[in-house]
Amino acid sequence: MKRLIIRFVLSILSIAIIFIGGFVGYVSLTDYKPKAIEPLLIRHPVTETINATKPFTITTFNIGYAGLDAKQDFFMDGGKMSRSSSLAQTKNNMGAITATMNQLNSDIYLLQEVDVQASRSYQLDEVDTIIDTLPQYSSVFAYNYKTPWVPIPITKPMGKVESGLLSLSKFHISNQARYDLPGKENWPVQLFELDRAFVEMRLPVSNGQELILLNLHLSAFDKGGTIRQQQLQFLSQYIEKQVAEGHYLIIGGDWNHVLPGTDSTKFPTKQAWPEWLQNFPEDFTPDGFQWAVNADIPTVRTLDVAYTPGENFLAVIDGFLVSSNVEIVNVSTENLQFSNSDHNPVTATFKLKAE
Numbered sequence: 001m002k003r004l005i006i007r008f009v010l011s012i013l014s015i016a017i018i019f020i021g022g023f024v025g026y027v028s029l030t031d032y033k034p035k036a037i038e039p040l041l042i043r044h045p046v047t048e049t050i051n052a053t054k055p056f057t058i059t060t061f062n063i064g065y066a067g068l069d070a071k072q073d074f075f076m077d078g079g080k081m082s083r084s085s086s087l088a089q090t091k092n093n094m095g096a097i098t099a100t101m102n103q104l105n106s107d108i109y110l111l112q113e114v115d116v117q118a119s120r121s122y123q124l125d126e127v128d129t130i131i132d133t134l135p136q137y138s139s140v141f142a143y144n145y146k147t148p149w150v151p152i153p154i155t156k157p158m159g160k161v162e163s164g165l166l167s168l169s170k171f172h173i174s175n176q177a178r179y180d181l182p183g184k185e186n187w188p189v190q191l192f193e194l195d196r197a198f199v200e201m202r203l204p205v206s207n208g209q210e211l212i213l214l215n216l217h218l219s220a221f222d223k224g225g226t227i228r229q230q231q232l233q234f235l236s237q238y239i240e241k242q243v244a245e246g247h248y249l250i251i252g253g254d255w256n257h258v259l260p261g262t263d264s265t266k267f268p269t270k271q272a273w274p275e276w277l278q279n280f281p282e283d284f285t286p287d288g289f290q291w292a293v294n295a296d297i298p299t300v301r302t303l304d305v306a307y308t309p310g311e312n313f314l315a316v317i318d319g320f321l322v323s324s325n326v327e328i329v330n331v332s333t334e335n336l337q338f339s340n341s342d343h344n345p346v347t348a349t350f351k352l353k354a355e
Helices: 002-029 087-104 126-133 223-244
Strands: 037-039 056-062 108-118 138-150 159-169 175-180 197-204 210-217 248-254 290-292 318-322 326-333 346-352
Touching: 056 087, 056 210, 056 248, 056 318, 087 126, 108 126, 108 138, 108 210, 108 248, 126 138, 126 159, 138 175, 138 197, 159 197, 159 210, 223 248, 248 326, 248 346, 290 326, 318 326, 318 346
Parallel strands: 056 108, 210 248
Antiparallel strands: 037 175, 056 346, 108 159, 138 159, 175 197, 197 210, 248 318, 290 318, 326 346
């Protein structure tokens, strides 16, 4: 009898090992491996050029795949949930997000965590939903998360994820590309992690110059921020090259750092400083560059619990970094109380300085 039990247990273990090995092998073979620089398609191209003498607005908004509304938590941040609560709630969140975008009526949008097809958002194509709702914009999309199955949490895994960065513009885009960011987790963890990137868009200006606009989303849960350091070093080298060529440069998105000029301790909270959140390196900001941030309203909340005013830790991690030839006219944050995303949108008004 003991031998039969041992054989049975060994058989179960063997099947489990074969299954896990086969699964990891499949994910390895199908792993998304983007090139260092990849050209991107543009949808609904427009012809209007930026007028060098007139101000324009840009909004950056991490929409949290329309699943991280105020009632949600998230397992990677210490919570339990890995998906939106339901398809109906995902659609409700998307409706509120696009309504906010229509109300803001910004000239350009830089969006992060926009799902194309994902279990966590119940297969809702959020890219098409946004594009169809805002048909007056041209759009550029790039993947930064593409995996056939994320197997955790075990009880309700995140599942399939195809998601990325979506940029929308009322102005003509002459060139657009995805730049892969350095810094990866060890195998096999990286198979189920994001492939971080930024999207570069080049917009002609009426004075014959060129505005380079970046949409980025840096790493968040890298221990000690080591991967973020590599990504910022890469970005610094990129900035140096563009500045040398005399371009206008605006970088916006979710930096996953407390941004310079902001103070998280001013926001009431019952929580300690979250382990994943890093202060922005003091030695990073390039000469002459300025941060366009609003220090008075938080742009992100912690996700270990649902949102309760005065309880969650809050910070400003979304905003813009601009070159010295770009004037910051105004910066505002919509205080949406994290109703439909774990982030609040940040809108800045810019004006290009005469060369």
